Amino acid sequence: MSIIVSISKLSKTYASGFLALRNIDLDIRQGEILALLGPNGAGKTTLISIICGIVTPTSGSVRVADRDIITDYKRTRAMIGLVPQELTTETFETVMGSITFTRGLFGKSPDASYIEDVLRSLSLWEKRNSKIITLSGGMKRRLLIAKALSHEPRILFLDEPTAGVDVELRKDMWNLIRGLRDTGVTIILTTHYIEEAEEIADRVAFISQGEIIVVDDKVDLMRKLGRKRLVLELFEPLRFIPDSLSSYKMELKDGGRYMVYTYDVHSERKGITALMTDLGQAGIRYKDMTTEQSSLEDIFVDLVRRKS
Amino acid sequence: MNFRGVFAIYKFEMARTQRTLLQTVVAPVISTSLYFVVFGSAIGAHIAEIQGVQYGAFIVPGLIMFTLLIQSISNASFGIFFPKFTGTIYEILSAPVSHLEIIIGYVGAAATKSTLVGLIILITSGIFVPLDIMHPVWMLVFLLLTAVTFSLFGFIIGIWADDFEKLQLVRLLIITPLAFLGGSFYSIDMLPDFWQNVTLFNPVLYLISGFRWSFYEIADIPIAISLGVISFFLASFVIITRWIFQTGYRLKN
Numbered sequence: 001m002s003i004i005v006s007i008s009k010l011s012k013t014y015a016s017g018f019l020a021l022r023n024i025d026l027d028i029r030q031g032e033i034l035a036l037l038g039p040n041g042a043g044k045t046t047l048i049s050i051i052c053g054i055v056t057p058t059s060g061s062v063r064v065a066d067r068d069i070i071t072d073y074k075r076t077r078a079m080i081g082l083v084p085q086e087l088t089t090e091t092f093e094t095v096m097g098s099i100t101f102t103r104g105l106f107g108k109s110p111d112a113s114y115i116e117d118v119l120r121s122l123s124l125w126e127k128r129n130s131k132i133i134t135l136s137g138g139m140k141r142r143l144l145i146a147k148a149l150s151h152e153p154r155i156l157f158l159d160e161p162t163a164g165v166d167v168e169l170r171k172d173m174w175n176l177i178r179g180l181r182d183t184g185v186t187i188i189l190t191t192h193y194i195e196e197a198e199e200i201a202d203r204v205a206f207i208s209q210g211e212i213i214v215v216d217d218k219v220d221l222m223r224k225l226g227r228k229r230l231v232l233e234l235f236e237p238l239r240f241i242p243d244s245l246s247s248y249k250m251e252l253k254d255g256g257r258y259m260v261y262t263y264d265v266h267s268e269r270k271g272i273t274a275l276m277t278d279l280g281q282a283g284i285r286y287k288d289m290t291t292e293q294s295s296l297e298d299i300f301v302d303l304v305r306r307k308s
Numbered sequence: 309m310n311f312r313g314v315f316a317i318y319k320f321e322m323a324r325t326q327r328t329l330l331q332t333v334v335a336p337v338i339s340t341s342l343y344f345v346v347f348g349s350a351i352g353a354h355i356a357e358i359q360g361v362q363y364g365a366f367i368v369p370g371l372i373m374f375t376l377l378i379q380s381i382s383n384a385s386f387g388i389f390f391p392k393f394t395g396t397i398y399e400i401l402s403a404p405v406s407h408l409e410i411i412i413g414y415v416g417a418a419a420t421k422s423t424l425v426g427l428i429i430l431i432t433s434g435i436f437v438p439l440d441i442m443h444p445v446w447m448l449v450f451l452l453l454t455a456v457t458f459s460l461f462g463f464i465i466g467i468w469a470d471d472f473e474k475l476q477l478v479r480l481l482i483i484t485p486l487a488f489l490g491g492s493f494y495s496i497d498m499l500p501d502f503w504q505n506v507t508l509f510n511p512v513l514y515l516i517s518g519f520r521w522s523f524y525e526i527a528d529i530p531i532a533i534s535l536g537v538i539s540f541f542l543a544s545f546v547i548i549t550r551w552i553f554q555t556g557y558r559l560k561n
């Protein structure tokens with residue numbers, strides 16, 4: 001698979017002295033959906049902004065379709081569509097006026113039927129002559145997507161596209177994104193929800209404190225990271241885990257009053273039934289049980305620990 | 309050259325004017341008429357002629373220049389300040405347009421608007437006083453050169469300003485007084501010596517003087533010096549703008 005965006009040794013120190021990106025190396029493959037996953041403040045927006053030309057890198061380089069984003073910016077930017085994180089839209093312009101502006105800005109000749117398609121696919125066609133100020137938040141989000149698509153980009157960046165978006169629009173958005181991917185558009189989206197990355201991405205890049213911690217195929221990553229914990233509150237505290245249960249990954253907590261079983265969401269779900277049976281046979285009784293999905297934070301902590 | 313990109317910015321900015329057409333066209337017509345009623349008629353009745361030109365006609369070039377300066381600066385500064393303020397500037401920064409193209413789009417639109425307003429005032433003035441323009445080509449040269457120069461200045465202010473107050477500040481505290489004291493409504497000959505010399509430091513004097521020369525061939529300052537001063541300002545603003553884009557000053561992090 002060919003590489004469409006190649007980021008190498010990219011660092012960014014803001015004027016405040018804050019080091020937002022540290023030595024980022026990342027290759028984005030043509031036609032994939034890549035999720036940049038990381039908590040707030042990790043540097044996702046900074047990374048995207050550099051590639052799009054909004055933020056100046058401090059060091060390192062980015063190549064888009066084998067062209068440097070600084071020396072050859074006209075060509076690289078023409079290929080890129082950006083949906084920003086904030087709902088930044090004009091106010092008094094109409095939907096059509098705004099989208100026509102973007103297309104022109106990117107140097108494309110007018111194409112009424114393409115624009116109509118884009119607006120229809122985002123359910124904005126009926127609103128084409130409305131002033132932007134009259135649109136709801138969800139519609140503004142769709143307008144931003146329409147603007148980014150208006151110049152037929154080959155690479156689409158979506159910065160936290162689902163922030164403040166309702167379930168229905170989210171579903172529409174995923175369908176649209178998959179449709180675009182099927183036409184060969186490369187898609188990079190940022191999110192801090194692991195479920196979201198799981199739902200849509202082909203590959204996931206974890207970013208934390210300005211560093212890429214891991215980049216991997218989603219399926220592999222979820223297998224490695226998608227853990228759940230089953231916590232059993234026992235009637236009688238246990239001093240040790242009986243041999244008959246040694247095949248399970250379990251530990252005792254709080255003086256043996258709790259038994260914690262960590263399991264993989266994807267491959268070991270059936271294990272729980274067996275565990276229950278085995279618990280019964282070992283004569284272990286419990287008052288209560290709860291399950292916890294490992295949070296993104298847990299995963300990060302885990303990853304950072306494993307890395308060092 | 310991304311001509312479509314330049315045109316998109318230009319058109320977008322001009323569309324903003326269309327939405328405020330009333331304000332853009334009617335306001336200068338009304339204020340010009342008021343100036344003529346107040347200055348031309350009320351005061352003009354007590355002032356004979358200045359260097360052989362009827363007072364009402366004498367103030368026309370100054371009046372146009374005055375409005376041209378203010379309009380150029382407000383249009384251009386607002387044009388770039390607003391997207392910066394709302395955040396829509398991201399689109400311009402991420403588009404395949406060069407710095408020069410961005411400037412041509414914004415400054416071109418602002419200069420077009422203020423030139424149009426200048427011409428509207430010229431036409432309105434024709435209703436009140438007899439106008440004869442001796443050097444129409446030079447008149448247009450001064451008009452356009454000033455419009456472009458001060459639209460560029462407005463563009464710089466719009467980038468520098470990070471709140472609405474600063475946006476108005478330069479116009480209110482610097483440009484308006486300079487324009488008033490630059491000989492819009494009088495010849496500097498009419499001032500005491502000391503103030504005549506002070507006025508020589510006012511750049512607006514040179515604009516108005518040159519512009520008035522193109523109408524009536526009367527000038528406080530030799531025409532070549534007027535042209536030189538405008539060119540000097542234009543060159544300075546070009547250099548500052550280049551620096552802004554090269555460093556990303558207040559545009560990029």
Ligand SMILES: Nc1ncnc2c1ncn2[C@@H]1O[C@H](COP(=O)(O)OP(=O)(O)O)[C@@H](O)[C@H]1O
Binds near residue numbers: 561
């Ligand atoms: N203009 C700026 N000046 C200083 N620090 C900034 C600036 N923009 C962002 N940062 C800081 O850089 C870090 C990364 O920000 P950002 O890229 O927006 O993260 P994310 O998009 O992952 O939430 C944050 O700690 C943020 O506070």
Ligand SMILES: [Mg+2]
Binds near residue numbers: 041044046085
């Ligand atoms: Mg962000």
